[in-house]
Amino acid sequence: MRLFNCEVCGQLLYFENTQCMRCGATLGYLPNKNRLSALNPAAGEEGVVSGGTASEEAAQGQAAGADGSGQPEVGAQAAPQFWRPRADPDRTYRFCTNAQHEACNWMLPDDAPDQFCQACRHNRTIPDLSDQQNLERWRKIEVAKRRAFYGFIRLGLPLRSRVEDPVAGLAFDFLADAPDAAQKVMTGHDNGLITLALVEADDVERVRRRNMMGEPYRTLLGHFRHESGHYFWDRLVRDGGRLAQCREIFGDDTQDYGAGLQRHYKEGPPPEWQEHFVSSYATAHPWEDFAETWAHYLHIVDTMEMARAFGIGIDPAADRRNELTAEVDFDPYRSTDINELMEAWVPLTAAVNSLNRCMGTADLYPFVLSPGVVRKLGFIQALVHSLPPD
16 A cells, blocks of 8 residues: 555545545545546536635644545545546546445546446445445445455456456455344355455454454454455466466365364364464465465555555664664565565564554564465465466
């Protein structure tokens, strides 16, 4: 993820912003340009007037990344209009239809055949939005989904919808539990269809499930990245002719999947699992090992891109052997050297984990990347860049 600037006044902006809080400009994200752009109304249209919401105090909060800064309701007001983004002034754009629900700030050209943006066109089922709780939870899910798609697009991954490919297209069902249902909605993947339980957007419930499952990490964005790993295993490994290479690194995926999960939940991970796996859940089956490693690769490159955007470098005065000295002076999404990533990632996480401990909070990245795990991450990196594995 990166930072953005308002082309009107230079204000520092973040991915979810829909209005510049310094000058009042309406904003929209252009996935084809990777730009959060200030928008000019198209000819004959009236722009969204800030109505006095922009101010120095609000601008400072927005620049500092304050949660909720950026007036998401502006997206709903702007949804039916046509715009000329300053990042692409010769074309006319419109907002994704989900902007009317204050659930998306992405745009598409006005002559595009779709009503939905490059991310939202993959939604197959959304919850009943007349229920306010459903609406609020769905909005949280959409924030995480757009961040996941940012990474997919940056890596140039294949993103065919179910309309384009009814058999192998990527689709999402965001489902609420039926009242008094004996069987709760389960998050998972099935042949390109990713189901996400709406209740996962409830922070209290998600933490309860994390504790119950003994997980060090459980987020909406993590769900998208993990479940997408199953989808891209199908597309890039199985359909991409990389099965033999993948099995050499992750193991035999033909072993019984259900039995593997039952064994994991009954017996837990094997001794010394951290020497070979990024998480305990990855030990359940090679498919889960791949999906977990895939998710961590996406975590790593996206976090490092933001560190680069902030100009973060690590150079501890107490580190006299320079073991934790690093600077992200390259594009993590384009890097094809896993050692280059690790040499910056390990010092970065050591620093941020230490900062979190100073605040009495859990480590940002509570995982150990052994040489065996780094080799698996290297396979993922080579896979997404279509390189032969080492």
